[in-house]
Amino acid sequence: MKSDGSSKSDARTKIGYHTKIPRRTHLESLQSGYLFPEISKQEAKHAQNNPHAKIIRLGIGDTTEPIPDIITSAMAKQVYSLSTVQGYSGYGPEQGNKEIRKAIAETFYQDMGVKENEVFVSDGAQCDISRIQILLESSLSAAVQDPSFPAYVDSSVIFGRAGNFQAETNKFRDIVYMKCGPENDFFPDLSATPRTDVIFFCSPNNPTGSAASKQQLKKLVEFAKANGSLIIYDSAYATYITDDSPKSIFEIPEAKEVAIEVSSFSKFAGFTGVRLGWTVVPEELLYSNGYPVIKDFNRIVCTCFNGASNIAQAGGLACLTAEGYKALRTAVGHYMENAKILVDTFASLGRKVYGGKNAPYIWVHFPGLSSWEVFSQILKKTDIVTIPGIGFGPGGEEYIRVSSFGHRESILEASRRLRKFL
Amino acid sequence: MKSDGSSKSDARTKIGYHTKIPRRTHLESLQSGYLFPEISKQEAKHAQNNPHAKIIRLGIGDTTEPIPDIITSAMAKQVYSLSTVQGYSGYGPEQGNKEIRKAIAETFYQDMGVKENEVFVSDGAQCDISRIQILLESSLSAAVQDPSFPAYVDSSVIFGRAGNFQAETNKFRDIVYMKCGPENDFFPDLSATPRTDVIFFCSPNNPTGSAASKQQLKKLVEFAKANGSLIIYDSAYATYITDDSPKSIFEIPEAKEVAIEVSSFSKFAGFTGVRLGWTVVPEELLYSNGYPVIKDFNRIVCTCFNGASNIAQAGGLACLTAEGYKALRTAVGHYMENAKILVDTFASLGRKVYGGKNAPYIWVHFPGLSSWEVFSQILKKTDIVTIPGIGFGPGGEEYIRVSSFGHRESILEASRRLRKFL
Numbered sequence: 001m002k003s004d005g006s007s008k009s010d011a012r013t014k015i016g017y018h019t020k021i022p023r024r025t026h027l028e029s030l031q032s033g034y035l036f037p038e039i040s041k042q043e044a045k046h047a048q049n050n051p052h053a054k055i056i057r058l059g060i061g062d063t064t065e066p067i068p069d070i071i072t073s074a075m076a077k078q079v080y081s082l083s084t085v086q087g088y089s090g091y092g093p094e095q096g097n098k099e100i101r102k103a104i105a106e107t108f109y110q111d112m113g114v115k116e117n118e119v120f121v122s123d124g125a126q127c128d129i130s131r132i133q134i135l136l137e138s139s140l141s142a143a144v145q146d147p148s149f150p151a152y153v154d155s156s157v158i159f160g161r162a163g164n165f166q167a168e169t170n171k172f173r174d175i176v177y178m179k180c181g182p183e184n185d186f187f188p189d190l191s192a193t194p195r196t197d198v199i200f201f202c203s204p205n206n207p208t209g210s211a212a213s214k215q216q217l218k219k220l221v222e223f224a225k226a227n228g229s230l231i232i233y234d235s236a237y238a239t240y241i242t243d244d245s246p247k248s249i250f251e252i253p254e255a256k257e258v259a260i261e262v263s264s265f266s267k268f269a270g271f272t273g274v275r276l277g278w279t280v281v282p283e284e285l286l287y288s289n290g291y292p293v294i295k296d297f298n299r300i301v302c303t304c305f306n307g308a309s310n311i312a313q314a315g316g317l318a319c320l321t322a323e324g325y326k327a328l329r330t331a332v333g334h335y336m337e338n339a340k341i342l343v344d345t346f347a348s349l350g351r352k353v354y355g356g357k358n359a360p361y362i363w364v365h366f367p368g369l370s371s372w373e374v375f376s377q378i379l380k381k382t383d384i385v386t387i388p389g390i391g392f393g394p395g396g397e398e399y400i401r402v403s404s405f406g407h408r409e410s411i412l413e414a415s416r417r418l419r420k421f422l
Numbered sequence: 423m424k425s426d427g428s429s430k431s432d433a434r435t436k437i438g439y440h441t442k443i444p445r446r447t448h449l450e451s452l453q454s455g456y457l458f459p460e461i462s463k464q465e466a467k468h469a470q471n472n473p474h475a476k477i478i479r480l481g482i483g484d485t486t487e488p489i490p491d492i493i494t495s496a497m498a499k500q501v502y503s504l505s506t507v508q509g510y511s512g513y514g515p516e517q518g519n520k521e522i523r524k525a526i527a528e529t530f531y532q533d534m535g536v537k538e539n540e541v542f543v544s545d546g547a548q549c550d551i552s553r554i555q556i557l558l559e560s561s562l563s564a565a566v567q568d569p570s571f572p573a574y575v576d577s578s579v580i581f582g583r584a585g586n587f588q589a590e591t592n593k594f595r596d597i598v599y600m601k602c603g604p605e606n607d608f609f610p611d612l613s614a615t616p617r618t619d620v621i622f623f624c625s626p627n628n629p630t631g632s633a634a635s636k637q638q639l640k641k642l643v644e645f646a647k648a649n650g651s652l653i654i655y656d657s658a659y660a661t662y663i664t665d666d667s668p669k670s671i672f673e674i675p676e677a678k679e680v681a682i683e684v685s686s687f688s689k690f691a692g693f694t695g696v697r698l699g700w701t702v703v704p705e706e707l708l709y710s711n712g713y714p715v716i717k718d719f720n721r722i723v724c725t726c727f728n729g730a731s732n733i734a735q736a737g738g739l740a741c742l743t744a745e746g747y748k749a750l751r752t753a754v755g756h757y758m759e760n761a762k763i764l765v766d767t768f769a770s771l772g773r774k775v776y777g778g779k780n781a782p783y784i785w786v787h788f789p790g791l792s793s794w795e796v797f798s799q800i801l802k803k804t805d806i807v808t809i810p811g812i813g814f815g816p817g818g819e820e821y822i823r824v825s826s827f828g829h830r831e832s833i834l835e836a837s838r839r840l841r842k843f844l
Contacts, residue, residue: 016706020650021619023709024559027718037516037724062512072505075733078497082696083494085829090484090694096457123545123697123731130726134552134580137446154725158556197443217638228442257439272505272512273732275545284438287445296449302459303576304552309545309731310695311497400724 026160029172035391036060037148043377043385050383056414058342059385061206061403063270063363064410065334067315068327071269074318078311094302096278097123100313103320104278108238108263112250114280118294120301121316123308124277125236125264126151132232132260132279133159134300135293140197143176145188147207147392147399149234152200155206161198170394179395182354182365186210190219193229201249202234204241207392207401208363209355211245217252224258228288231259236277239268239332241358260293265312267360267405269319269328276312335360338411339404345415346402349422362402363389369421374400382417448582451594457572457813458482459563464797465807466553471803478836480764481807482799483628483783483825485692486832487756489737490749493691496740500733513730516724518543518700525742527701531684534672536702538639540716542723543738545730545819546699547658547686548573554654554682554701556722557715565598569629569814569821571656574622583620592816601817604776604787608632612641617649623671624656626663629814629823630785631777633667636783647682648708653681658699661690661754663780678704682715687734689782689827691741692748698734757782760833761826767837768824771844784824785811796822803840 025229038061047055081087095101101116108114108310122128129151140162144152156162163174171177177197178188186208201220204211212220224231231249238247247388249255266278281294308316318324339356346353346364354363371388378384378400387403388397461481469477503509517523525539530536542551550572560582564616566574575597577630578584585596593599598618600610608630623642626633631676634642646653653671660669671677686699740746761778768775774787788796793810800822809825811818826833 005447016708016712017676018650018654018708018710018712019645019680020710021558021562021652021715023711023713023718026558027721030721060513064510064512066506066510067504069505072501075501078732079497080499082489082692083491084488088486088488088692088828090486090692091482092695124728126728127726130556133726134556135446135449137444140443151725158722158725225439228440230441230443232836258441270504270510270512273514275728275731286438286440288440288442289445290438290440291445293443296445299449299452300580303573303580304549304555306546306548306697307695309697309734311501311733312731314640405512 001362004210019325026157029162029165030154030157035387039302039385039387039391041280045384046379053383054089055383056410057385058406058414060388060402061267061405063267063272064406065270065331067270068324068331070324070327071315071318075311075315080315086339089310092307092313094305094307096308097310097313099321100317103317104262105413107320107325109248109250109280112248113256114250114282118282120279120281120297121308121313122277122279122305123233123275124266125311128262128277128279129232129234130155131300131304132262132297133302135296136161136198138196141176142198142200143172143178143193143196143198144393145202145205146177146391146395148200149206150200150392153393156176167393168392177393177395180205180208181208181395182352185210186354187216190223193223195229197229198396199224199229199231200234201231202236203245204237204359206237206359207361207387207389207396209357209359209361211241211243211358214244214246217246219247219251220253221252221258225254229258230285233259233261234263236264237359238263239265240336240360242336243358245358250280250282256284258285260285265316265319268332269316270331271312271315274312274315276316334408335404338406338408341411341415342404345418348419356404360404362404364400364402366398366400369398371397371399378422381421384412384414384417385418423722425563448579448584451584452576452585457809459811461807461813464801464823468801478806478828478832480825480828480836481809483689483827485689485694486828487692487753489692490746490753492743492746492749493737493740497733497737500736505576506649511732512730514735516727517720518730519732519735522739522742525739529742529747531670531672532700535678536704537693540702540704542701542703542713542719543730543735544699544727545697545734546688547656547684549655550699550701551656552577553722553726554684554719554764557718558583558620563596563598564619564622565600565615565619566622566815567624567627567689568599568816569602569621569622569811569818571628572814574711575815592781592812599817602627602630602632603817604774608776609634609638612645612808617647619651619652621646621651621653622656623653624658625667626659626781628659628781629783629809629818631779631781633663633665633780635675636666636668639671643674643677643680644672647676651680652707653677655681655683656685657683658686659781660685662758662782664758665780667780672704678706680707682707687738687741690754691738692753693734693737696734696737697736697766698730704722756830757826760828760830763837764824764826765830765832767840770841777806778826782826784826786824787824788820788822791820793819793821800844803843804836805835806839
């Protein structure tokens with residue numbers, strides 16, 4: 001047994017018993033730390049150096065507004081029923097309760113032909129992305145929007161489909177990075193994109209805030225279909241769309257043959273800590289041998305997962321009642337007003353600003369500057385935490401992502417500081 | 423687009439678009455269905471054929487007793503606080519809140535030197551088993567107790583370390599099955615067990631109900647250490663132990679160098695539907711290259727999981743207060759009295775009965791009979807659902823598992839029917 005102090009020394013210098021279990025080579029190629037914990041560390045360091053700073057967090061996209069009473073009441077009712085003989089229930093179906101699967105199909109996929117048995121309720125979209133990774137052979141190739149939410153690349157690294165990290169390009173060797181910027185209306189140039197087995201696509205995109213149009217998604221589905229590729233579509237921010245951009249890939253009818261959609265109650269209902277999401281796997285989606293993907297996904301859900309919390313599910317069901325849904329629009333509206341304040345702030349500073357219209361994220365351009373440097377300067381000068389764009393891929397360099405999740409007074413204070421110090 | 427009816431026809435005969443995504447060969451070798459859904463199907467069929475039957479479910483080990491008020495009150499308080507500006511919180515730490523990690527370390531690992539940062543709070547032990555599988559190269563070999571909880575083998579199949587299923591032995595080619603029966607006091611003969619990289623070990627064992635003694639666990643740890651193997655120890659039923667059997671592998675000091683422990687609030691607190699568990703990864707556990715396993719597990723938790731529900735965590739914390747813990751002992755005592763009734767029932771029928779002393783499962787021997795046949799006969803004659811032992815591995819043939827989770831009147835009624843009709 002080693003002394004307590006040894007845990008702080010460099011791991012590789014430890015003297016102690018070693019098992020014969022090799023470390024997975026894929027894990028060795030993961031970069032310095034998952035982006036969000038890394039940001040938290042930098043923030044903690046800043047707070048330590050500046051104990052009186054009133055830090056405003058516009059970094060990690062974490063909801064801040066209370067959950068409407070109608071929804072917490074439904075959860076509390078479920079909680080109390082667990083204390084009664086009549087109301088107690090144990091394991092539910094691994095795929096989620098029938099009522100909420102049905103309500104999700106009807107609320108978000110009306111007229112798209114998504115059936116309740118194609119909806120799998122989960123503890124969140126990020127967790128479902130890894131469950132989908134379990135489905136796939138590690139030899140399959142993958143493409144991501146560049147920039148995009150880091151979990152697609154990081155989970156691809158963990159599951160062994162990314163290859164080595166190339167420091168000179170800031171890319172993993174076997175991942176195809178589909179550049180999305182103002183020059184292509186934040187939609188990849190598919191004519192220049194090589195075929196991959198899997199295409200991760202997030203719309204509205206995190207971090208750019210850009211939502212793909214129906215015409216663009218049609219092209220994406222055609223591209224996938226021509227290549228026999230699988231689209232893993234992340235619609236976690238769909239409820240923030242204000243224009244006529246599709247809220248689901250399944251608004252394109254043929255998408256059911258090539259796409260899985262993951263989504264979430266996190267940003268829509270303030271459930272980031274409650275944990276509730278879902279995945280739609282259409283029956284029409286078939287492997288090359290004709291076997292339905294839904295059957296394997298169901299098996300993985302039953303073996304590697306055991307269903308979302310019954311309390312969270314009761315809350316989710318309340319979100320999808322007419323009254324609950326209406327109450328949630330208020331919070332979404334609040335964050336989108338915040339977005340407008342932040343867009344105006346950066347625009348007034350002469351910056352090119354994207355996003356903030358169909359998503360609660362603002363994507364600000366700082367031409368010629370390193371995004372980590374911009375992040376550090378903003379933190380230093382204004383005590384505001386943002387996210388350096390490069391954390392979302394090499395295409396995010398020169399940008400920062402600013403989240404509009406926050407109380408109004410924080411957003412206004414952030415706006416004042418930015419106007420004054422930047 | 424296909425007609426709705428097509429989903430019921432054989433999948434392989436479907437005419438439709440096929441992607442070029444190959445089905446994972448490992449998934450093809452999974453057997454006819456995860457055990458518990460399979461049992462549910464058989465039960466549903468029986469109910470359909472016998473619409474007036476009053477079925478008693480002693481199959482799937484699902485808790486039935488209400489959760490004590492002190493625990494649901496704590497969850498309701500957390501729920502209501504999410505409706506207030508002051509009380510709202512979003513994402514928590516992926517590893518779980520500090521308070522509950524500390525309380526778990528202090529409650530379950532006192533004097534074992536487990537530190538709070540070694541405790542990872544999760545949505546359940548079964549989910550954590552798959553997260554541990556993500557850690558490991560698919561080429562690593564694995565051993566399981568035979569019989570044992572099917573998730574160890576099934577997740578090993580999904581992650582590609584099981585090899586093909588051999589119908590003649592009812593085993594997967596690359597899994598080592600460590601026979602545990604009355605002839606060896608339900609502890610494997612390690613002198614005859616080949617080295618594997620990973621050893622799954624559940625104590626008290628599900629389904630046999632047998633808890634390993636301190637002497638036996640010492641042997642297991644020595645065996646792992648001599649081989650450089652990793653023990654994945656499942657202590658989900660530890661709170662049911664009534665004798666001096668260890669409640670954690672970490673009662674053996676050297677285990678910290680070779681073991682990960684997964685555990686759960688499900689059976690201890692009636693949280694099967696609430697979803698809360700934990701995993702302990704000791705800092706002393708090192709890969710062959712000396713790198714700490716805990717660092718990779720932390721990374722997987724951050725990337726592939728996003729923390730347990732904050733409501734479930736509030737409940738879990740209440741379980742670990744003096745008052746909460748005491749209230750839970752009542753439910754555990756209730757199930758163990760049920761166990762005694764069932765043990766006596768089968769003994770009175772002249773059956774050899776095991777378990778029921780340190781775990782809520784009864785393991786009944788029917789020499790010379792097929793366990794599915796015994797399952798079917800009991801269901802047919804008594805309308806009682808049990809589990810055929812073979813569902814837990816070939817070593818479970820000739821046995822059935824009977825769960826003692828149930829209301830007292832159900833258990834007494836089950837006892838009457840068994841005495842009358844069997």
